[in-house]
Amino acid sequence: MDALAGLLDGPRARGAFLLRMVMEPPWAVRVADRAPICLMSVTRGTAWIVPSEGAEPVRLDPGDIAVVRGPHPYTVADAPGTEPHALVGPGGHCTTLHGRPLSQEMLLGVRTWGNAAHGATAVLVGTYLMDGEISRRLLDALPPLLRLPADRRTGPLLDLLDAEIAQDEPGQHVVLDRLLDLLLIAVLRGWFSRPGAEAPAWYRAMSDPVVGVALRLLQNDPAHPWTVASLAARAGVSRAGLARRFTELVGEPPMAYLTGWRLALAADLLRESDATVEAVARRVGYSAPFAFSTAFKRVRGVSPQEYRATGDGGEPPARTGLPERQRNLPTG
Structure with missing residues (x-):
């Protein structure tokens, strides 16, 4: 990806x-x-x-x-x-x-x-x-x-x-x-x-021969138990070299980027799918639902269940209930 x-x-x-x-x-x-x-x-x-x-x-x-x-x-x-x-x-x-x-x-x-x-x-x-x-x-x-x-x-x-x-x-x-x-x-x-x-820093970093490889690995397989060392090995550089270059180009360390990417994926899965919280946690790389819920609430301010119920921690999302033909035209 x-x-x-x-x-x-x-x-x-x-x-x-x-x-x-x-x-x-x-x-x-x-x-x-x-x-x-x-x-x-x-x-x-x-x-x-x-x-x-x-x-x-x-x-x-x-x-x-x-x-x-x-x-x-x-x-x-x-x-x-x-x-x-x-x-x-x-x-x-x-x-x-x-x-x-x-x-x-x-x-x-x-x-x-x-x-x-x-x-x-x-x-x-x-x-x-x-x-x-x-x-x-x-x-x-x-x-x-x-x-x-x-x-x-x-x-x-x-x-x-x-x-x-x-x-x-x-x-x-x-x-x-x-x-x-x-x-x-x-x-x-x-x-x-x-x-x-x-363009965003991470978007520009995609063209870098080292950081681009690491970014694609993280985005393609966020559930993998990545470490800076394993990413560096796949990118063909030292651990310190990858950490330094990644942070310079992307603006945050590799593991911080991975956490943000995982939680962004999780937020979309919670809103767009019927998967259980446990299934969402596994899909984005958390082996324990409790660890996932703790990380999610720390960043979003609400639990995964609350986010799913409201879409963003606020009021429940509106449902128009209109059939497709009506939704695609202005309605009075």
Whole structure:
């Protein structure tokens, strides 16, 4: 597993909020859904993303992709100064700014929504409704709003997503979820490969001939009883040499990184699977559930059982209970 593989092999998009927004100017939509991450790409016309915290608006032309990290609200519009006429809240619920439902009157077809069926602007929107501990280690290195210009690597994926988003075949939500995952991976590759890109230290360390080997060993087999000595032997260097170089490049010692990786995996397994706490503990390298629970609570502040019940130690996670067809369109 490399630095990006965790986004696919760890928590994936499940029932993501996907639609095609078709608009005729003037238009503006305020997004306050608190989603962890949203991808947007213009397929026709232009659109602007206006952050809420004083940052400069970002213009999207056809083929450009924007990634917006939650939970702060933002506005998508035909121009930076256009006043919002619609509000998208948690769960994709869409209303006027005064609370009147808009979903049905702006419904244009399967996963297609807007104010004009043949509007001048069309935007593909893909929103992750949940994030994960593994992916967060990478996504936290992103700015709140980024724009990746049209690229040969993302173009084919956008074309495929555009073709599939309005289909209503059996299992269509799974197809769309996987396409969204692949698109996010392509965007992150493009973003971190830019000249001067500030990728996370451990991401950059993947290219090191020594530390990269150790990182892949830890990520591929976290349940193995690794020691610095065994890692050094596999990497072909001395124990002291690996410990020093690993800490310099990654920012923490090998065993500290392994503990963080194990607990991130465990947090995702607790939320995304029905495995028992004991099974989760074994899967991430703890032979005793008590030792795992102690380590987990020390880092998370709650026990594994409490984390599973609430998702993060706070209130229990919301369940929309909506069927797939409804989840993928704004609802009033």
